[in-house]
Amino acid sequence: MRKASxxxxxxxxxxxxxxxxxxxxxxxxxxxTPQTKGESYVFSAQAQAALTHCNGYxxxxxxxxxxxxxxxxxxxxxxxxxxxxxxxTGNKNTGVSKLQTNLNxxxxxxxxxxxxxxxxxxxxxxxxxxxxxxxxxxxYGPNTxxxxxxxxxxxxSGCKTISSYQGF
Numbered sequence: 001m002r003k004a005s006x007x008x009x010x011x012x013x014x015x016x017x018x019x020x021x022x023x024x025x026x027x028x029x030x031x032x033t034p035q036t037k038g039e040s041y042v043f044s045a046q047a048q049a050a051l052t053h054c055n056g057y058x059x060x061x062x063x064x065x066x067x068x069x070x071x072x073x074x075x076x077x078x079x080x081x082x083x084x085x086x087x088x089t090g091n092k093n094t095g096v097s098k099l100q101t102n103l104n105x106x107x108x109x110x111x112x113x114x115x116x117x118x119x120x121x122x123x124x125x126x127x128x129x130x131x132x133x134x135x136x137x138x139x140y141g142p143n144t145x146x147x148x149x150x151x152x153x154x155x156x157s158g159c160k161t162i163s164s165y166q167g168f
Contacts, residue, residue, distance in 0.1 A: 051141060054085035054095035060165035062152060070150035070165055071098040073140065083167070087140040091117040099140055103128060105151035106159035 054073035058081060062068040073095035075085035087096055097115040104111055109124040122138045129136045132147040145162060152158030162168045 051084055051086045053091055054087050054093070054140075056094050057098040058083070060150075060162075060167055062160070062164055063166055068152035068158060070152055070160070070162075071101070071154075072145065072150065072162075072165075073098055083145065084142050087117055089117055089119075089122050089138065096121065099125075101154065102148070102151050105154065105156045106149045107131075108156075 052075050054075050056074055056076050057071045058074040058076065059069040060072050060083075062070075072083050073085065073087055074081060074083050076082075085095075087099055092115055094115060096117045097113050099117075100109075100111045100113045100115075100121055103109040103121070103124050104113070107124070107128050109128075111120050111124055125140060125144070126136055126138050128134075128148060129138070129144055132144075132149075134144045134147040146168070149159040149161055150165065152160055152164075
C-alpha cells in the first residue's frame with residue numbers, strides 16, 4: 001500500500017505514481033490512501049470525492065502487438081492529464097460522450113450520445129456498475145473505470161478490460 005502525499009492546503013494535489021488527483025480539500029486528500037491491485041489503484045469513497053470532474057477524454061493505446069485505442073474520460077489542462085476524475089449527473093462534455101459511446105458499444109445501452117450526463121446515462125451506469133461489481137452510486141470514477149470494459153477503436157467486438165491499455 002502506498003500513501004498519497006499532500007501538496008497545498010485547500011486545493012490538494014495528490015500524486016500517485018504517474019497519476020494525479022486534482023482538487024478537493026486537504027482534509028479529503030489527507031486520507032486518500034489508494035490500495036494497489038496489480039497496476040490499478042482502488043480509491044476509497046472519500047478519496048474519490050476529492051477528484052475533479054473529467055473535462056474531456058484521452059486516447060489510451062492498447063498494449064502488445066494489436067494496435068488500437070480506447071477513448072477514456074480524462075481531466076486535462078495545459079500542464080495536467082489524468083484519467084482519475086469523475087463524471088456525474090449534470091456534467092456536459094466530451095468525456096460524457098465517450099462514456100455514453102462505451103456504454104452503448106460494450107454494454108448495449110442504446111443511449112443518445114449527446115455529452116449530457118442525464119437520467120438515461122445515470123441509470124445505464126447504475127446497471128453497468130451492478131453488473132461489473134463496482135460501487136453502485138451512479139458516479140463514474142476510477143473504481144468504475146477499472147471494472148468496466150472499454151471499446152477498442154469504437155467497435156463492440158473490441159471491448160477490453162482497462163488493463164489492456166497502456167497507462168493502466
